[in-house]
Amino acid sequence: SRYKSNAAPQTLTTVRIKDKDHITDEYTNVTPKILSYLGRNLHLQKGNPLSIVRQRIVEYFYRRFTHRGKPTFSVYDNLSPVVSTKQNFDDLLIPNDHPSRLKSDCYYINKDTLLRAHMTAHQTELLRSGLDNFLMIGDVYRRDEIDSTHFPVFHQVDAVRSQRKEELFCDKPDLEIFEPEFDSSNPNAFKNSIMDPMKQSCHTLEATKLMESQLKNHLIGLCKALFGENIKHRWVEAYFPFTHPSWELEIYYENKWLEVLGCGIVRNEILANIGPNNSIAYAFGLGLERLAMAMYKIPDIRLMWSTDSGFLNQFQIENINANITYKPVSVYPQCTNDISFWLPETLTVDTFTNNDFYDLVRDVGGDIIEQVKLKDKFIHPKTKKHSLCYSIVYRHLERTLTQAEVNKIHKQIENAVVKNYNVVIR
Ligand code: FA5
Ligand code: MG
Numbered sequence: 001s002r003y004k005s006n007a008a009p010q011t012l013t014t015v016r017i018k019d020k021d022h023i024t025d026e027y028t029n030v031t032p033k034i035l036s037y038l039g040r041n042l043h044l045q046k047g048n049p050l051s052i053v054r055q056r057i058v059e060y061f062y063r064r065f066t067h068r069g070k071p072t073f074s075v076y077d078n079l080s081p082v083v084s085t086k087q088n089f090d091d092l093l094i095p096n097d098h099p100s101r102l103k104s105d106c107y108y109i110n111k112d113t114l115l116r117a118h119m120t121a122h123q124t125e126l127l128r129s130g131l132d133n134f135l136m137i138g139d140v141y142r143r144d145e146i147d148s149t150h151f152p153v154f155h156q157v158d159a160v161r162s163q164r165k166e167e168l169f170c171d172k173p174d175l176e177i178f179e180p181e182f183d184s185s186n187p188n189a190f191k192n193s194i195m196d197p198m199k200q201s202c203h204t205l206e207a208t209k210l211m212e213s214q215l216k217n218h219l220i221g222l223c224k225a226l227f228g229e230n231i232k233h234r235w236v237e238a239y240f241p242f243t244h245p246s247w248e249l250e251i252y253y254e255n256k257w258l259e260v261l262g263c264g265i266v267r268n269e270i271l272a273n274i275g276p277n278n279s280i281a282y283a284f285g286l287g288l289e290r291l292a293m294a295m296y297k298i299p300d301i302r303l304m305w306s307t308d309s310g311f312l313n314q315f316q317i318e319n320i321n322a323n324i325t326y327k328p329v330s331v332y333p334q335c336t337n338d339i340s341f342w343l344p345e346t347l348t349v350d351t352f353t354n355n356d357f358y359d360l361v362r363d364v365g366g367d368i369i370e371q372v373k374l375k376d377k378f379i380h381p382k383t384k385k386h387s388l389c390y391s392i393v394y395r396h397l398e399r400t401l402t403q404a405e406v407n408k409i410h411k412q413i414e415n416a417v418v419k420n421y422n423v424v425i426r
Pocket of ligand 1: 118151152154283
């Protein structure tokens with residue numbers, strides 16, 4: 001509501017994105033701050049670490065997959081981030097009640113339109129256009145926690161690789177992709193199930209296992225190309241509504257396992273919904289920021305957005321494979337202020353939406369907000385009033401903040417929280 005104008009109630013309110021007006025409704029939760037990131041295209045900006053990692057990934061796919069001198073994968077790195085809920089969810093078999101659709105997790109423009117939450121949102125339209133091997137690279141938008149590895153806008157590389165029987169089993173022509181009961185010219189006659197943890201019921205185990213091993217080899221090959229032969233990794237079983245089986249790849253970085261990508265065998269329903277199809281496909285989606293941070297030892301995800309020459313100059317290189325270790329220009333101190341408040345009777349410590357609060361804090365505080373941590377939930381034993389306490393960590397990336405400056409912004413945040421939630425500051 002705070003983003004709607006005070007015009008007469010009959011007036012439709014709109015948000016303008018790239019010269020197009022979108023009608024807002026009760027789903028609208030994009031903020032002016034978030035919209036200001038559209039079009040920055042860090043992944044295409046020369047000298048941005050994300051752009052270097054993008055080029056290295058594309059190069060790996062060119063080198064590894066070339067057929068008769070032609071690259072197998074087409075690359076799409078400039079698709080609009082404004083997508084429909086059909087693209088982002090329905091086409092990918094994401095159920096209507098899936099939590100990833102919640103207003104608290106996505107930036108909606110209105111009920112039917114949102115800023116894509118993953119690059120997989122473009123998978124179906126590209127498959128429908130007849131492509132079978134392609135990379136999709138771009139900015140994605142999610143309402144998430146605030147810390148050094150999470151930012152509401154980040155970048156993903158997504159891929160699909162499909163193969164027909166003749167390619168997959170080129171040296172074993174008697175093997176099949178599909179079980180005998182499955183008829184790929186009439187896929188709806190077969191109820192495909194994902195009950196078996198090893199495979200989809202329409203696929204043969206041989207086809208699934210061969211795709212799995214190719215997928216894993218290609219991704220490990222990619223990690224080695226980016227991090228060197230000695231990178232420590234592990235596969236973790238995962239679930240995505242659009243793939244089965246599914247995995248996540250983690251790499252060992254700074255004494256912790258860091259999730260870098262999700263992947264799996266594309267659910268046959270997705271391919272069959274497009275039209276008769278006799279291939280099997282794998283897909284993956286990885287986060288460019290996580291890779292860039294680990295490759296170049298960049299300690300904070302917000303630095304990717306820096307326009308400071310002290311940062312960007314370190315990545316002005318001729319050879320994309322050059323070894324770079326980020327050197328902090330200097331380290332400015334953090335400043336932590338707590339905010340605690342009594343909730344109105346309409347809210348409890350459990351119904352209060354953290355992500356709404358995080359957005360509000362960031363809208364008022366901007367990029368100097370480094371982290372927001374829930375510190376305490378409290379229910380008064382006598383009055384039964386509910387109270388929350390958050391710590392807000394402030395840090396400017398390029399200069400020292402004074403306590404007075406921080407106090408002023410903290411006060412503005414308090415005022416905004418009071419106004420939006422009707423809370424009482426303690
Ligand atoms: C997905 O987005 C799936 N679409 C990936 C996929 C594609 C799976 C195709 C199967 C087939 P997930 O939400 O886990 O999955 O995000 C993928 C990657 O994006 C993560 O592994 C991580 O590297 C990165 N990522 C996720 N959230 C954030 C964030 N808030 N900040 C930075 N990077 C993030
Ligand atoms: Mg994940």
